[in-house]
Amino acid sequence: MTGFLTRYGAALAGVALFCGFALASPVFLTAGNMAVVFKETAFLGILAVGFTLALVTAEIDLSVAEVASLAAVVTGALVHGGQAPWIAICAGMAVGIACGAANGLAVTVLKVPSLIATLGTAAIAKGLGFMLTQGVAFVGRWPTSFTGLARGNTAGLPNLVWWLGGVGLAAWVLVKWTRTGAHLVATGEADEAARLAGIRTLSMKRLALTLAGACAGLTAVLLASSLSSAAPGMANDHFLYAIAAVLLGMSMFEPGRPNIPGTLFAALTLKVLGNGLVLLGAEYYWQDIVLGTIILASVALSAAGTGRAPFVKKLNFRTGK
């Protein structure tokens, strides 16, 4: 029973929350509101999946949100300037991938701990975003071939939900069912033992950080597509949410470990919570207070469940040799 609660306790709390809001607010369960919640979850979820992949190799990517903001303004600038949407999309993805690869090189070649390296990348991305835009947002009537990526439905579900499902499924299969995934996990769990077993742990770290960047790039493209605009700092609201989703996700399904289903379920829970609080008339600042509490509580919960604080090991200033 204890095992069951450790595994599914946080997830059950999420379900209870959902039911509570459904009972307390007549608007909550309406199709319109649910669509809003799931779309918001999509941006957060894809960003958080990237963060999860980095954390699987015991590296922390604090740059995901700023990188997404930069990729969004690059995409937006190109669409706004009349470039073909596919060029803009590729450019946005390329920015994300390049930033992720830069993080990977900083961590594995320059031996800068990821906590610091990604903080640096975040600051650079932020600066570049303002440099490109001079602080002005790109807003316009963009071609539907671009906005259609994120808007609209396919087979009865919002496109954004398909994107999230696709990314989540791909990441889950990668981590749980492929050799590369097994090597990512081994690198994060015991990098020296993994290295001695012939696993190329530095390549694994570079791969994970690059994938985190790619997820940030995709989030950016979808954000710009959905809002038909791009502005510096536009993804920054997702930063703390993404961290909270990953940490809360670590208290579910596979306690103490970053895991994709946990991240996705936690992302949904957080968005349900935010939405519900708004519907119930809570002031906006309550969201931040609740979010911070969840970050603290979920790490404490994982620590209690597994007998140690999982994040402590991840946060120490040690990178692979």
Add this chain to the structure above:
Amino acid sequence: MALLSLRGIGMRYGAVQALTGIDLDVTEGEVLALCGDNGAGKSSLVKILSGAQAPSEGSMALDGDATRFRGPQDALRRGVATIYQDLAVAPRLSIWQNVFLGSELTRPPFGLLDKRRMAEASRGYLARLAVDIAEMDTPVERLSGGQRQAVAICRALRWDARIIIMDEPTAALGVKETAQVLDLIRRLHAEGRTVILVSHAMGDVVAVAQRVVVLKGGRKVADRPVATPDGALRAEELAQLIIRGAA
């Protein structure tokens, strides 16, 4: 013919001469103990044997052919597996994940992990070592110290290693678990595998090894069988060899 032989092996780290002129012949099927005090050169020699480090001088031959390991993985592929004291297993990973660490099995058509086959095979290896664990999904951190060593040995068996180097396998273990590990070594010996046991524990050495090599100050000071015409080598004699370099 010796399975693995070293000639004139030397190891130098900057100004420090860690090993000097080591000649060593490892015979197929023996349990060879490698002893010495801290700083005697055991770790350096293990690193060379395991392929983690190339010697500064001297040569190695495997099955009579001159050889040079390009890394631990290269040594492993050629049948020399090393079980490192603290790094033998990834604690939070399951038994099968540890046994197949870095060499996972996949199945067609998508090349996804074949978890069932890895779990079955792990069970088989453990059975060969007469270790009884029911659940292959158990994280290794929940096993006893002796069982953990068994899991590490299973990884060597998975590579069908002919030479298994065990670095201080009983150093952190209690009496009962030490006995279990010595049992594991006897089983490997019974299977015809060659074991190089690096150990401080004199009692363990005389209990399972057929031959003892003692290092002191980076040189080989003794190389003798455990069983002699005058009876078995006693732990006290071995202690004298390690401390003074002579019995």
